[in-house]
Amino acid sequence: MSKNIYTGFHAVEEKVRLYSVSKPKEISLKIFYSKPGPRIKKIISLAKDSNFEVSLVNEKELDSMVLPLPETARDHRGIILLVEGEKENSKNQIQLEQWITYCPENSVVIVLDSVTDPHNVGAILRSCDQFGASLMVVPDHRSAEINSNEIIARTSAGASSWVDVAKVPNLVRAVQILKSAGFWIYGADAGGTTLSKIKFPKKTCIIMGSEGSGIARLLQEQCDEIVSIPTCGKIDSLNVSVAAGVLLYEVYRQKLES
Numbered sequence: 001m002s003k004n005i006y007t008g009f010h011a012v013e014e015k016v017r018l019y020s021v022s023k024p025k026e027i028s029l030k031i032f033y034s035k036p037g038p039r040i041k042k043i044i045s046l047a048k049d050s051n052f053e054v055s056l057v058n059e060k061e062l063d064s065m066v067l068p069l070p071e072t073a074r075d076h077r078g079i080i081l082l083v084e085g086e087k088e089n090s091k092n093q094i095q096l097e098q099w100i101t102y103c104p105e106n107s108v109v110i111v112l113d114s115v116t117d118p119h120n121v122g123a124i125l126r127s128c129d130q131f132g133a134s135l136m137v138v139p140d141h142r143s144a145e146i147n148s149n150e151i152i153a154r155t156s157a158g159a160s161s162w163v164d165v166a167k168v169p170n171l172v173r174a175v176q177i178l179k180s181a182g183f184w185i186y187g188a189d190a191g192g193t194t195l196s197k198i199k200f201p202k203k204t205c206i207i208m209g210s211e212g213s214g215i216a217r218l219l220q221e222q223c224d225e226i227v228s229i230p231t232c233g234k235i236d237s238l239n240v241s242v243a244a245g246v247l248l249y250e251v252y253r254q255k256l257e258s
Contacts, residue, residue, distance in 0.1 A: 006081040007073055009039045010097035015081055016043060018169040020050040028084040034059045035078030073098050096166040096174055099135060100181045106202045107134040108251050113171055113219055114210040115240055122155025123241035129159035131252040137166045137174050175222045178205050185224045187215050188243055192226030200251045208244050
């Protein structure tokens with residue numbers, strides 16, 4: 001049975017909340033903690049309400065448990081969540097809250113809201129790789145399974161193995177976390193500011209919505225600005241993967257000239 005280890009207050013709490021609602025039979029959650037501070041007490045209370053196993057251990061035991069993780073993910077801050085029965089995380093599937101702690105000052109994040117076509121996801125991953133996007137954020141639900149999807153692997157030309165991906169239970173919360181870390185949030189949609197008039201900052205996040213319904217209203221409300229790509233064709237809009245490529249290229253071009 002595969003085992004995934006999660007560290008960081010946000011990551012642990014969100015996973016506990018997710019499985020408190022869905023409670024799949026094949027999934028087992030165990031929390032290990034050593035510092036019963038306010039944040040940890042809140043998580044423990046939520047876990048106990050859902051009948052998840054909770055154990056008090058010493059700091060050295062936690063240190064030993066996180067050794068298999070990447071160095072940047074070993075800062076457990078006194079609490080670890082062990083989830084058994086999930087699909088094993090790939091090396092480039094990371095936790096957003098931990099990535100925030102070490103992301104470069106010049107970082108580009110792309111968020112996919114209900115973009116489920118694997119061809120589109122693969123093409124966007126390829127653009128992320130070519131134009132230096134640091135991270136792709138996708139929801140746990142309503143998104144294509146990236147690391148095990150052959151179409152995505154083929155369409156991305158292998159970029160699906162290299163571009164960091166964060167799967168999150170709530171996109172709105174994820175965008176709020178990015179905003180609190182200094183990211184400027186742009187939503188790609190019609191009727192916004194023309195792309196040529198925007199000067200992208202060092203920390204840029206671009207949200208791409210589905211071609212059918214666009215960006216969800218609650219996500220739009222998190223945007224600092226809506227950006228539109230000027231076109232001259234006779235049809236309504238660009239394919240979402242093409243639009244993402246254009247936007248990522250413009251961010252990259254501006255960084256080259258700065």
